[in-house]
Amino acid sequence: MKKSRSTKSKSKKQKRAAKSKSSSRKIQIPGMGKELRATVECVVPFEWTIAAYDSTLPAVLSTPAMIGLMELAAAQAIRSHLPAGAISVGTRIEVDHLKAVPQGAKVEAHARFAGTRAQFLIFESEATCGNNVIGRGRVFRAIVTAADFHARAAKKQ
Numbered sequence: 572m573k574k575s576r577s578t579k580s581k582s583k584k585q586k587r588a589a590k591s592k593s594s595s596r597k598i599q600i601p602g603m604g605k606e607l608r609a610t611v612e613c614v615v616p617f618e619w620t621i622a623a624y625d626s627t628l629p630a631v632l633s634t635p636a637m638i639g640l641m642e643l644a645a646a647q648a649i650r651s652h653l654p655a656g657a658i659s660v661g662t663r664i665e666v667d668h669l670k671a672v673p674q675g676a677k678v679e680a681h682a683r684f685a686g687t688r689a690q691f692l693i694f695e696s697e698a699t700c701g702n703n704v705i706g707r708g709r710v711f712r713a714i715v716t717a718a719d720f721h722a723r724a725a726k727k728q
Contacts, residue, residue, distance in 0.1 A: 607684035609648035611640055615676050622674075631671040632678060637698050637706050638664055640680035645694035645710040648682050658720060659712040662691060666708030672700045682710060690714075 613619075619636035621628045642661045649659050672678060682694040691711045698706035 607648045607652065608682060609644045610679055610681045611644045611647065612677060612679040613640065615672060615674050615678055617674050620674050629671070630674040632673075632676070632705070634666075634668045634706075637668055637678070637680070638666055640678065641666065641682060641696040641698060641706070641708070641710050642712075644680040644682035645692075645696060645712055648684055648694060649692060649712065649714075653714060656717055657714050658717045659692065659714050660720065661710065662713050663711035664708065666696070666706055666710075668706045670700070670703055670705040672703075672705055676700050678705070685709070 615632045615636075617623055617630060619632055620630040621633040622630040624633070642664070645661075646659055653659065678698060678700050680696065680698045682696045685693045685695045687693065688711075691713055694710040694712070696706075696708055696710045697704055
């Protein structure tokens with residue numbers, strides 16, 4: 572009995588190793604290089620402040636809104652290099668929100684393609700307000716077929 576459990580355990584480990592090897596392939600898109608970058612800018616509306624969710628908090632740019640700008644910059648950096656019918660979707664965020672900025676402030680989010688890890692595109696990202704860095708980190712995106720993505724999302728409603 573113990574022997575068969577051990578065999579099953581090895582089998583699971585072997586399956587995980589095989590899956591890991593198959594998912595570690597590099598993404599190859601013609602024209603995609605480290606020079607890919609984009610910047611988006613906005614004036615912070617009240618709806619993007621934390622006060623919009625809780626009136627006891629100050630009207631400063633919320634962390635989710637800052638992350639959204641960083642994701643948008645990364646998506647725009649890669650958009651023109653995607654194959655027909657493909658989109659990129661956010662999969663992971665590693666971000667530090669460093670400084671608060673008030674409603675009405677002009678904010679820019681910058682993204683620069685930094686490389687790939689397995690099937691994910693990695694972008695170095697920074698949010699600024701004037702000369703101040705208000706956030707920085709990494710944005711991970713994956714390339715998917717738009718039709719498949721929308722079909723899967725519709726099934727979850």
